[in-house]
Amino acid sequence: MFAHIGEDYVINSSELLLIMNYDIFMGSEDNQMIFERLKAEDRVVVINDDLKKSVLLLEIDGRLYAIVSPVSSTTLAKRFINFNSYVDNYLDVS
Template sequence: MFAHIGEDYVINSAELLVILNWDSFILSEDNRKILENLKLQDRIVVINDEIKKSIIILEIDGRMYGIISPVSSGTIAKRLLNFNLYIDNYLDQD
């Protein structure tokens, strides 16, 4: 499954670890350390510097990556679910 997460970015759910609300995520000291490590390793993408609504953590080839998105975590989750329902319904039409 795939989901559009803002601007020209799409994620593959097979690589998805977690989608979190940005405001809740950034409150934790441990999360800020994770974010700093991702920045140091150049494994973080900020889609829009002005609008930060969610952070998506992915695992690609055994490495953790983060994407800070202007789209809310709830909207991204709905997009993933809706895509899955669409595919299931499409495949059932045979």
């Protein structure tokens, strides 16, 4: 399944590891270290520099990536849940 995460960005849910509020994520020193390491390795995408609401961690080909999205973590989570619910109901035809 693919989900829209802001502006022109869409991700594959099978690669998604974490969706978290940006301020909460960055409030942890450990998370800041992870983020800075990913940034140094050019594995961070910031969709909108002016609006940072959530952080998504993805595993793609065995490597960790981070995306900073202007869409809230709650909204993103609902998008994934609603789509999965739709697919489950659509495929559960008895």
